[in-house]
Amino acid sequence: MSAYNFEEQEKIEGLKSWWAANGTTMLFAIAVFAATVAGNRLWNHYKAEQAQQAADLYAVLQQQVEKGSELVKITDAAHLLTEGFPGSGYASRAALIAARAAGQAGNDQVARDMLQWALDHAEEPEIKDMARLRLASVLVDESKYDQALKLLDAQHAASFTGLYADLRGDALAAAGKTDEARAAYQKALDSLNAQGAYRNVVQMKLDVLREQRQ
Numbered sequence: 001m002s003a004y005n006f007e008e009q010e011k012i013e014g015l016k017s018w019w020a021a022n023g024t025t026m027l028f029a030i031a032v033f034a035a036t037v038a039g040n041r042l043w044n045h046y047k048a049e050q051a052q053q054a055a056d057l058y059a060v061l062q063q064q065v066e067k068g069s070e071l072v073k074i075t076d077a078a079h080l081l082t083e084g085f086p087g088s089g090y091a092s093r094a095a096l097i098a099a100r101a102a103g104q105a106g107n108d109q110v111a112r113d114m115l116q117w118a119l120d121h122a123e124e125p126e127i128k129d130m131a132r133l134r135l136a137s138v139l140v141d142e143s144k145y146d147q148a149l150k151l152l153d154a155q156h157a158a159s160f161t162g163l164y165a166d167l168r169g170d171a172l173a174a175a176g177k178t179d180e181a182r183a184a185y186q187k188a189l190d191s192l193n194a195q196g197a198y199r200n201v202v203q204m205k206l207d208v209l210r211e212q213r214q
Contacts, residue, residue, distance in 0.1 A: 053084075092121060092122035093127065095115070095122075095131070099114035
């Protein structure tokens with residue numbers, strides 16, 4: 001029994017010595033761990049709230065569009081997202097929606113600004129590709145062909161190749177570069193779905209340029 005007590009006493013003394021040397025560090029590590037867990041929970045809760053608020057604002061924007069509201073109301077709703085929640089996926093989509101509404105209202109300046117915002121801030125490559133394509137289209141309408149072509153030269157997803165080539169053909173044709181325009185339209189035809197209705201539109205453009213050549 002005494003041997004047992006002696007061994008236990010040695011263990012206790014060893015634990016006391018270890019705690020004296022490491023106890024403060026252990027308490028600090030526990031405190032840091034607890035704070036990290038609590039901080040992560042708070043951060044996750046904050047992100048969830050932010051995502052919900054962005055979703056609610058996006059729903060409001062869609063309602064404004066569906067009701068045919070004035071452009072100012074649509075752009076105001078879009079600005080709430082682009083300024084308040086720029087990192088959300090809703091913000092870049094809101095910019096595209098507002099840009100379309102601005103284009104339909106004939107306000108090219110607002111359309112350009114919204115599309116440029118989406119191009120600069122969107123994290124999804126597809127959104128960037130769409131914003132770049134639409135911005136180039138606005139520039140073509142404004143006869144700013146060099147700027148449009150520069151945008152269309154940027155790398156993009158293969159699914160956009162036909163659309164980019166078609167718009168490139170429009171810019172080149174409008175600039176009087178018919179040979180290059182024909183090549184662009186042919187590239188668009190080669191890339192577009194053979195059964196798609198849009199392919200017929202591109203074919204008509206190419207046929208017109210071929211007739212002009214003859």
